[in-house]
Amino acid sequence: MKRDRIGQPLLKASLVAHQVKLDELSHALGDTPTAQQTARLGLFFGPTVVGYRNFVDAIGLDLERALLGGHETRWVRPFVPDEQVQAEMKMVDYQERSGMEIGVFETHFTTPVGEPIQVQRTTFIERAPRAPGASQ
Amino acid sequence: MKNLDLPLPALSTEQLVRFAGAVQDFNPIHYDEQFARAAGLPGVIAQGPLTYLVALDALVGACGPEQVGSFAVRLKAPVVPGATLHLQATADGKVSLSAGGAEALIGTVSAAEGNRA
Numbered sequence: 355m356k357r358d359r360i361g362q363p364l365l366k367a368s369l370v371a372h373q374v375k376l377d378e379l380s381h382a383l384g385d386t387p388t389a390q391q392t393a394r395l396g397l398f399f400g401p402t403v404v405g406y407r408n409f410v411d412a413i414g415l416d417l418e419r420a421l422l423g424g425h426e427t428r429w430v431r432p433f434v435p436d437e438q439v440q441a442e443m444k445m446v447d448y449q450e451r452s453g454m455e456i457g458v459f460e461t462h463f464t465t466p467v468g469e470p471i472q473v474q475r476t477t478f479i480e481r482a483p484r485a486p487g488a489s490q
Numbered sequence: 491m492k493n494l495d496l497p498l499p500a501l502s503t504e505q506l507v508r509f510a511g512a513v514q515d516f517n518p519i520h521y522d523e524q525f526a527r528a529a530g531l532p533g534v535i536a537q538g539p540l541t542y543l544v545a546l547d548a549l550v551g552a553c554g555p556e557q558v559g560s561f562a563v564r565l566k567a568p569v570v571p572g573a574t575l576h577l578q579a580t581a582d583g584k585v586s587l588s589a590g591g592a593e594a595l596i597g598t599v600s601a602a603e604g605n606r607a
Contacts, residue, residue, distance in 0.1 A: 378508065379543075382505050383547050384505060386547055388551040389547060399515065402513050405514050406515045417518070422565055425542050425565070426560065426561065427560065429558065429560065429602065
């Protein structure tokens with residue numbers, strides 16, 4: 355993980371909360387009675403708003419060692435179907451602990467004029483590399 | 491928030507694939523069995539954000555979306571397709587989700603300020 359990226363905007367995106375994407379997420383949730391409402395709360399996952407590969411490349415994440423450690427969302431309101439949304443993600447913290455690297459990323463979702471919609475705070479853990487010759 | 495004790499449907503591999511497409515998260519640990527095992531996992535695992543949203547959906551179903559102002563979790567163990575899911579929550583906002591009997595997620599939920607549309 356690239357610790358020197360702390361504080362820098364890593365990803366910026368202009369998005370649309372397409373109804374078709376809400377439907378896709380609702381299907382992924384098993385089309386429960388509230389899946390559409392939940393989809394409006396969680397339509398976008400900050401680190402992947404411009405594709406997971408861009409996020410991985412931006413912070414130098416090793417996918418074989420990376421795990422999502424935690425996630426928080428603070429909502430002002432749900433996304434409205436077909437509204438335009440701006441997203442900006444920064445690395446806000448980095449620590450090394452017991453051989454693991456821990457990075458915290460914050461993504462702010464706003465309207466095109468800057469009104470807040472939600473903030474996500476996401477923690478990724480990159481486990482230590484396996485010792486050479488270690489078993490799978 | 492209120493006390494909850496809810497069995498939830500197990501996730502299917504199809505749901506993992508649908509979620510990957512919906513959020514453009516194509517990390518192979520969610521669909522490539524060989525890659526997942528080489529990474530030291532028991533097999534393909536659910537996306538953490540999907541696990542998060544499954545728990546959130548249960549809270550929304552029980553309490554209504556207007557009651558959820560924030561939801562913060564730590565992911566404790568991977569969720570594999572087919573594992574039995576169980577969500578518990580307390581009136582003071584503590585939430586846990588178990589998968590196959592193991593604690594997969596713990597967190598806190600807080601009520602929204604005011605009433606959201």
